[in-house]
Amino acid sequence: MPTITVSEAHRHIGQRVTLKGWLYNRRSSGKILFLQIRDGSGVIQAVLGASDNPDLFAKADQFSRETSLVVHGVVKEDARASIGCELLLEDADVIHQPSVDFPIELKEQTPGFLMDHRHLWMRTGRQVPVLRVRDAAFYAFRQFFHERGFVATEAPILTGTSVEGTTTLFELDYFGDSAYLSQSGQLYLEATAMALGRVYWIGPAFRAEKSKTRKHVTEFWIAEAEMAFYDHAMNLDLQEDLVRYIVTHVIEERGPELKELGQDVEQLQREVAEPFARLDYGDAVTLLQELGHDVSFGDDFGAPQEASLGDHFGKPVFIERFPVEMKPFYMKRDPADPTRVMAADLIAPEGYGEIIGGSQRVDTEEELVSQLTEAGLPTEPYQWYIDLRRFGSVPHSGFGMGLARVIAWITGVSHIREVIPFPRQINRLYP
Ligand code: 4AD
Numbered sequence: 001m002p003t004i005t006v007s008e009a010h011r012h013i014g015q016r017v018t019l020k021g022w023l024y025n026r027r028s029s030g031k032i033l034f035l036q037i038r039d040g041s042g043v044i045q046a047v048l049g050a051s052d053n054p055d056l057f058a059k060a061d062q063f064s065r066e067t068s069l070v071v072h073g074v075v076k077e078d079a080r081a082s083i084g085c086e087l088l089l090e091d092a093d094v095i096h097q098p099s100v101d102f103p104i105e106l107k108e109q110t111p112g113f114l115m116d117h118r119h120l121w122m123r124t125g126r127q128v129p130v131l132r133v134r135d136a137a138f139y140a141f142r143q144f145f146h147e148r149g150f151v152a153t154e155a156p157i158l159t160g161t162s163v164e165g166t167t168t169l170f171e172l173d174y175f176g177d178s179a180y181l182s183q184s185g186q187l188y189l190e191a192t193a194m195a196l197g198r199v200y201w202i203g204p205a206f207r208a209e210k211s212k213t214r215k216h217v218t219e220f221w222i223a224e225a226e227m228a229f230y231d232h233a234m235n236l237d238l239q240e241d242l243v244r245y246i247v248t249h250v251i252e253e254r255g256p257e258l259k260e261l262g263q264d265v266e267q268l269q270r271e272v273a274e275p276f277a278r279l280d281y282g283d284a285v286t287l288l289q290e291l292g293h294d295v296s297f298g299d300d301f302g303a304p305q306e307a308s309l310g311d312h313f314g315k316p317v318f319i320e321r322f323p324v325e326m327k328p329f330y331m332k333r334d335p336a337d338p339t340r341v342m343a344a345d346l347i348a349p350e351g352y353g354e355i356i357g358g359s360q361r362v363d364t365e366e367e368l369v370s371q372l373t374e375a376g377l378p379t380e381p382y383q384w385y386i387d388l389r390r391f392g393s394v395p396h397s398g399f400g401m402g403l404a405r406v407i408a409w410i411t412g413v414s415h416i417r418e419v420i421p422f423p424r425q426i427n428r429l430y431p
Pocket residue numbers: 163164183184185186207209215216217218220222224225354355356357358359398399400401402403404405
């Protein structure tokens with residue numbers, strides 16, 4: 001008897017199989033018992049009639065939710081089931097039967113309660129398909145760069161400097177000195193790109209940001225790339241290709257999960273089908289004013305402005321060439337207008353906000369030192385980073401993507417904490 005997963009069941013119609021999993025839910029008419037069995041790959045309904053096997057019926061009728069089980073039976077085609085089949089139950093061995101009721105009920109519960117039980121909540125409902133989509137998005141990110149000959153690398157998490165400003169640093173004691181949790185691997189990737197040409201990584205990033213929005217967590221996995229000999233325009237083209245690739249591949253690989261989540265896959269496909277919109281920052285301010293927003297040149301866009309831009313274009317939008325004052329020290333200024341940087345943020349449709357921040361990097365020692373000084377940063381801890389501009393400096397560019405926001409957009413989940421296995425927020429370190 002082959003041991004199979006729920007996702008493989010439809011290929012075993014008419015066969016006697018073994019499945020290992022947990023009891024997700026149970027329902028009985030008194031004469032027929034329906035066991036929903038989940039194994040991480042899907043949920044299958046196992047069916048047993050009281051008259052078929054009275055002993056097994058009596059035993060299985062006692063199983064409580066989340067009992068771990070090994071079940072045996074015959075796979076039967078069933079067009080009504082979302083997986084196309086069910087299991088005619090012939091035997092069931094209990095591995096562990098909980099002695100108390102599983103706390104997550106299959107009805108609405110408050111977000112706070114669910115978050116406090118994240119370790120159990122993740123087994124239920126939308127959580128499983130969402131985490132499977134997350135896996136596919138991570139895989140697509142890596143595959144995109146691997147196919148293009150980029151080299152996967154790493155950046156340290158313990159760092160001595162800031163990348164994205166000093167106000168959001170987690171500081172810790174490092175043998176009597178200060179160290180910081182990395183906000184982004186960018187500076188290290190710039191060094192690695194000068195060794196390897198084109199590089200990428202996905203790793204943890206930390207922001208001691210007091211934002212309580214649905215798009216902010218204090219720890220997230222940042223997906224970054226850095227390319228020697230890439231200018232600003234090449235950087236944007238690559239980002240656009242990447243986002244289209246991830247969305248397309250996730251739809252291909254996790255179509256059933258997206259359907260289960262009730263996502264409008266065709267709308268997603270439409271959103272990435274055409275070239276993304278590209279808008280100068282100044283033009284974006286003007287457009288937002290026309291759309292009725294109270295914004296002025298020099299303002300950061302908040303959630304309502306980002307949502308409005310997304311609605312206006314119905315697809316991702318690059319906002320380019322921000323005023324120097326709005327952005328960090330490492331961005332290259334536009335030679336045609338040194339009050340602007342050659343940077344862009346990519347705004348997702350449907351109000352999911354900024355999914356990518358990227359820029360061409362400052363590439364001369366003189367400009368870098370003066371931009372560090374203007375930003376009020378000491379040059380000494382950045383000496384290694386300045387060195388990159390002293391030994392064969394080249395034009396180079398890169399970007400960082402908040403994959404959680406991309407996954408929220410693809411899955412339609414409203415708060416990014418739900419697409420992260422164990423999210424960290426200002427007021428949450430448990431579980
Ligand atoms: O725009 P950010 O701050 O850019 C950087 O960190 C650059 N050093 C990246 C680079 O050029 N290599 O962050 C990049 C992306 C944002 O666009 C956003 O999607 C996400 O990271 N992000 C967050 N996601 C969740 N929670 C937070 N607190 C986030 N802060 C940024």
